[in-house]
Amino acid sequence: MENLASASSTSLDNSSSDFAILDVRNISVSFGGVRPVQDVSFKISENSFTSVIGPNGAGKTSLFNLISGMNKVSAGEIIFRQQAIQAIHPHKIAQKGLIRTFQGAKIIKRLTVAENLMMAVQGNPGDNLSGFLRIRARRDFEAQARAEAMRRLDQVGLTKFADEYAGILSGGQRKLLDLSRALMAKPSLLLLDEPFAGVNPTLVEKLIMVLGELRKEKSMTFLLIEHDLETVMNISDRVIVMADGKIIADGLPGAIYENEVVIDAYLGSRRKEIK
Numbered sequence: 551m552e553n554l555a556s557a558s559s560t561s562l563d564n565s566s567s568d569f570a571i572l573d574v575r576n577i578s579v580s581f582g583g584v585r586p587v588q589d590v591s592f593k594i595s596e597n598s599f600t601s602v603i604g605p606n607g608a609g610k611t612s613l614f615n616l617i618s619g620m621n622k623v624s625a626g627e628i629i630f631r632q633q634a635i636q637a638i639h640p641h642k643i644a645q646k647g648l649i650r651t652f653q654g655a656k657i658i659k660r661l662t663v664a665e666n667l668m669m670a671v672q673g674n675p676g677d678n679l680s681g682f683l684r685i686r687a688r689r690d691f692e693a694q695a696r697a698e699a700m701r702r703l704d705q706v707g708l709t710k711f712a713d714e715y716a717g718i719l720s721g722g723q724r725k726l727l728d729l730s731r732a733l734m735a736k737p738s739l740l741l742l743d744e745p746f747a748g749v750n751p752t753l754v755e756k757l758i759m760v761l762g763e764l765r766k767e768k769s770m771t772f773l774l775i776e777h778d779l780e781t782v783m784n785i786s787d788r789v790i791v792m793a794d795g796k797i798i799a800d801g802l803p804g805a806i807y808e809n810e811v812v813i814d815a816y817l818g819s820r821r822k823e824i825k
């Protein structure tokens with residue numbers, strides 16, 4: 551792998567005061583003869599914004615499947631907040647604050663927009679109580695979830711749809727809802743898989759603006775998959791480039807933009823896609 555980070559190693563290698571919230575160590579996965587992720591390693595600093603880019607089929611979603619526990623590694627370790635998670639059930643990983651979205655937004659069309667968000671709140675209030683206390687605990691929990699849902703909807707400009715069925719939202723609005731839903735779980739590490747794909751330019755701008763605001767809050771770490779480097783240039787502290795299951799470059803967005811290896815891998819794959 552070409553390391554473009556040498557000029558700014560303090561901000562990227564995490565060996566100094568930066569706390570590595572995620573430490574991916576030599577992970578691989580194979581399905582029969584296919585090896586979508588091969589010996590991939592990187593560390594992610596807390597409160598940073600890293601984008602993973604690469605052509606279709608590079609292994610980006612497969613990498614997220616491993617980190618979120620949906621697929622198990624064939625080799626290697628994944629350390630999240632200093633705990634090995636590679637053998638842990640995906641729900642347990644989510645409960646620890648590692649939340650992901652999917653390439654196709656998974657909303658529930660027959661629930662309202664607000665209900666889609668409220669569902670994502672973690673916790674089972676009142677389970678240890680009985681009778682009226684239990685009812686009250688649940689009611690308070692629901693009221694808080696609704697208030698939080700309304701805050702999130704306001705943030706992405708979907709307030710007016712709160713009590714409409716989610717099925718009426720456009721593709722782009724569903725992506726905004728999907729992001730809001732992920733945020734409802736109060737992640738410390740959020741993995742976003744192609745949040746901009748199939749979204750119209752106006753809503754892409756909106757999404758990028760929302761992510762920029764969240765990033766300023768410095769309360770969350772982002773790992774975002776995108777196939778187009780230019781879309782994530784300004785929002786990313788760092789860009790990791792994947793091709794054929796491996797990391798081919800890792801560094802500051804500006805350096806990645808001008809990197810010959812990346813340009814070759816990209817233009818090559820784009821030409822194939824255009825044909």
Ligand SMILES: Nc1ncnc2c1ncn2[C@@H]1O[C@H](COP(=O)(O)OP(=O)(O)O)[C@@H](O)[C@H]1O
Nearest residue numbers: 581584586604605606607608609610611612613
């Ligand atoms: N469960 C699986 N079984 C077999 N092949 C898979 C599986 N998951 C992913 N792959 C293959 O791994 C490669 C990488 O896919 P993917 O991770 O979806 O790439 P990306 O998200 O970068 O477009 C593809 O060739 C894909 O067909």
Ligand SMILES: [Mg+2]
Nearest residue numbers: 610611612653
């Ligand atoms: Mg993908």
